[in-house]
Amino acid sequence: GENVEQHPSTLSVQEGDSAVIKCTYSDSASNYFPWYKQELGKGPQLIIDIRSNVGEKKDQRIAVTLNKTAKHFSLHITETQPEDSAVYFCAATFGQAGTALIFGKGTTLSVSS
Amino acid sequence: KAGVTQTPRYLIKTRGQQVTLSCSPISGHRSVSWYQQTPGQGLQFLFEYFSETQRNKGNFPGRFSGRQFSNSRSEMNVSTLELGDSALYLCASSLARRGQVGEKLFFGSGTQLSVL
Secondary structure, three states: OOOEEEEOOEEEEEOOOOEEEEEEEOOOOOOEEEEEEEOOOOOOEEEEEEEOOOOEEEEOOEEEEEEOOOOEEEEEEOOOOHHHOEEEEEEEEOOOOEOOEEEOOOEEEEEEO | OOOOEEEOOEEEEOOOOOEEEEEEOOOOOOEEEEEEEEOOOEEEEEEEEEOOEEEEEOOOOOOEEEEEOOOOOEEEEEOOOOHHHOEEEEEEEEOOOOOOEOOOOEEOOOEEEEEO
16 A cells, blocks of 8 residues: 655754755656644644645755655755754655645754854 | 634543544634554544544444534544544544645644553
């Protein structure tokens, strides 16, 4: 069945460093790839997304790259700050009409000052 | 603009009981979907409703059901609760249009269900 694998499961960086989280997906029909940030006690919040007709998208310190041939996509956070500490999830569509997403298992990012 | 509202925030039930969770989407959003979040399985898709019709369903038993009302508000029901149903249940709304694949989801804070 469809699957999204996410690595690493935990990531610790120093403030100011860059952080990279990688995901691979199995359904070649997937065409929408969002990233969510979840803080303690809150629901996931969309931070950036990319569609299959785009290879890279950037929003200030956050960027996402997509390689459709290899079926993997990555989140890049530059100049990390303590407030970036949270759990990050990648996701992909099932490839059918609707908004249903398969999520990766999450990466706990810790940024120490 | 108000975000996605889920009630109640916390719920404690015993095995065999049933439970109904409520979700009010962002105004103007016609798509509402539900996810189960557990430490072991992560975020798993339950179902999605669009204009009162279920248009996608995840791999969960028939004890899990839902519905959407004409004002886009949604409820999900779990009957004959099991210990393994203890989880955070998240509702998300979207501006997704009919036939569209993939759109930004806006999540509520969830309902934490504990089954004893």
